[in-house]
Amino acid sequence: MKTIQRSFLILPLILLFVACNQMSNKTQVSADDIKNYLSVIASDSLQGRKPFTVGEARTISYLSNEFKKIGLEPGNNGSYFQDVPMVEITSNVIGGIQISGKANFTLQPNTDFVAGTRQEVDSVELKNSPLVFAGYGIVAPEYNWNDYKDLNVKGKTVIVLVNDPGFKSGDATLFHGDTMTYYGRWTYKYEEAARQGAAGILIVHQTEPASYPWQVVSNSFTGAKLYLQQTDKHMSRCKVEGWITEDAAKKLLSSAGINGDMRTVARDKNFKAIPLNMNVSLTLHNNLKSSVSHNVVALLKGTKRPGEVVIYTAHWDHFGIGEPDSTGDSIYNGAVDNGSGTAALLSVAKAFVQSNNKPQRSILFLAVTGEEQGLLGSEYYATHPLFPLNKTVADLNMDALHDYGETKDLSITGKGQNDLDDYVEAVAKQMGKHTVGDPRPGAGSYYRSDHFNFAKVGVPALDLNIGTESTTHDAAWGKQQQDNYNANRYHRPADNLSAIASYDGMAEVANVMYTIGWKLANETTFPGWKNGSEFKAIRDKEMEK
Numbered sequence: 001m002k003t004i005q006r007s008f009l010i011l012p013l014i015l016l017f018v019a020c021n022q023m024s025n026k027t028q029v030s031a032d033d034i035k036n037y038l039s040v041i042a043s044d045s046l047q048g049r050k051p052f053t054v055g056e057a058r059t060i061s062y063l064s065n066e067f068k069k070i071g072l073e074p075g076n077n078g079s080y081f082q083d084v085p086m087v088e089i090t091s092n093v094i095g096g097i098q099i100s101g102k103a104n105f106t107l108q109p110n111t112d113f114v115a116g117t118r119q120e121v122d123s124v125e126l127k128n129s130p131l132v133f134a135g136y137g138i139v140a141p142e143y144n145w146n147d148y149k150d151l152n153v154k155g156k157t158v159i160v161l162v163n164d165p166g167f168k169s170g171d172a173t174l175f176h177g178d179t180m181t182y183y184g185r186w187t188y189k190y191e192e193a194a195r196q197g198a199a200g201i202l203i204v205h206q207t208e209p210a211s212y213p214w215q216v217v218s219n220s221f222t223g224a225k226l227y228l229q230q231t232d233k234h235m236s237r238c239k240v241e242g243w244i245t246e247d248a249a250k251k252l253l254s255s256a257g258i259n260g261d262m263r264t265v266a267r268d269k270n271f272k273a274i275p276l277n278m279n280v281s282l283t284l285h286n287n288l289k290s291s292v293s294h295n296v297v298a299l300l301k302g303t304k305r306p307g308e309v310v311i312y313t314a315h316w317d318h319f320g321i322g323e324p325d326s327t328g329d330s331i332y333n334g335a336v337d338n339g340s341g342t343a344a345l346l347s348v349a350k351a352f353v354q355s356n357n358k359p360q361r362s363i364l365f366l367a368v369t370g371e372e373q374g375l376l377g378s379e380y381y382a383t384h385p386l387f388p389l390n391k392t393v394a395d396l397n398m399d400a401l402h403d404y405g406e407t408k409d410l411s412i413t414g415k416g417q418n419d420l421d422d423y424v425e426a427v428a429k430q431m432g433k434h435t436v437g438d439p440r441p442g443a444g445s446y447y448r449s450d451h452f453n454f455a456k457v458g459v460p461a462l463d464l465n466i467g468t469e470s471t472t473h474d475a476a477w478g479k480q481q482q483d484n485y486n487a488n489r490y491h492r493p494a495d496n497l498s499a500i501a502s503y504d505g506m507a508e509v510a511n512v513m514y515t516i517g518w519k520l521a522n523e524t525t526f527p528g529w530k531n532g533s534e535f536k537a538i539r540d541k542e543m544e545k
């Protein structure tokens with residue numbers, strides 16, 4: 001009886017083994033490798049892996065040594081490191097925002113607004129800068145939308161809404177309906193206002209379309225902010241970038257006779273920007289500090305087309321050491337965020353090297369810095385790439401891989417953006433799994449990790465995680481684990497190795513990414529963006545070069 005049972009068990013295992021071998025060239029990423037790497041990456045000795053600290057020095061030294069041990073070449077002209085020059089800016093608001101003109105009042109910092117600057121100068125000032133309500137602040141030719149049409153905002157300060165016109169419009173064909181496009185992200189609003197030459201920009205905070213409360217905005221404006229150093233010292237950016245509360249915005253808009261739901265007003269196809277006949281004055285004093293952090297980069301050279309590259313990314317950085325929590329723990333070990341992805345990156349690299357075959361295209365393993373401070377390391381790479389962008393096949397990103405074991409579903413962040421979804425779909429099918437989109441499409445998750453900086457320069461980028469349908473627990477369980485992580489461990493000292501329940505889900509994601517990487521590395525074609533993606537035009541232009 002026992003033998004029969006055992007052979008019933010063994011047969012499917014053999015079949016699975018054969019199937020896996022066919023898919024991934026004789027090797028697999030092992031959960032044990034991930035566990036072993038993670039036990040170092042998330043240990044207290046790396047001090048929470050904060051850029052510019054002892055923790056950075058130890059982390060990048062560990063990662064480069066491991067890449068070397070695995071047998072990979074240095075990825076940057078003989079070095080495993082890519083310097084990432086950053087500037088730390090602490091902006092102090094002097095007084096508040098003075099409103100003058102049609103109405104006269106003062107807006108208070110933190111209660112009514114937050115403001116900062118990227119301009120690397122000692123102080124910036126808005127002096128009687130005319131206020132304009134510019135709707136959503138979007139210029140999107142593919143959606144036939146231009147909030148800045150016939151508008152000259154030189155020297156002016158624009159007030160714009162967060163998210164895009166599609167969100168909660170009830171019209172799935174307006175932008176992407178409730179799914180946020182990049183035009184909805186606050187980073188885009190700042191960039192577009194700068195392109196238009198505005199002196200200042202204030203984004204109206206509304207909890208639902210922003211997907212987080214005012215507290216999150218105001219917290220993110222306390223203390224120093226890190227940016228990449230720019231040759232123009234960010235002088236092409238607006239002098240002042242900030243947010244105002246919905247109440248403050250209502251006060252400003254109603255003084256100018258705009259009442260009712262501001263989203264409805266701005267969503268109108270015939271909307272035209274509205275001068276508010278009020279001026280804004282504000283002074284910021286800055287403290288500046290320059291520092292250099294590092295991406296870690298390792299290369300597996302392709303046998304047939306070494307000039308073409310598939311890139312794997314994971315951010316190595318986290319928050320370092322902070323205030324002790326209720327248990328007395330003050331080290332932000334970031335075991336899940338993003339020790340998991342970094343350990344998976346090393347494990348995928350190891351599996352590639354240990355395979356009997358060699359990939360035809362090159363594979364670059366890139367552990368980036370400064371994700372937690374605004375995706376800085378990946379932004380630096382994407383704007384200073386080591387391979388031409390039109391030879392860069394794809395970016396495969398792993399960030400905060402869930403630790404509750406295998407699932408029947410695989411979650412594609414921003415599903416529907418590009419052809420890499422189809423690669424996941426095919427592998428998922430072979431594994432008897434299915435794919436799902438991210439759980440909160442309105443929150444714009446696709447724009448919130450390192451893959452996004454590749455998308456921004458046109459490189460098809462994929463961010464993958466396990467889903468919620470556990471293979472071992474009931475339907476509600478996986479979601480509970482995610483909610484529990486978000487409430488109690490995410491960006492807290494409690495994101496510890498000891499809390500990790502299982503490495504199997506991490507290995508599952510790593511193996512799917514590994515299989516996709518092989519396929520991409522041995523193809524001669526380039527995956528593209530789906531029609532309707534805001535990144536398609538950028539890639540198409542790049543590939544013509």
Ligand SMILES: [Zn+2]
Binds near residue numbers: 337372491
């Ligand atoms: Zn994080």
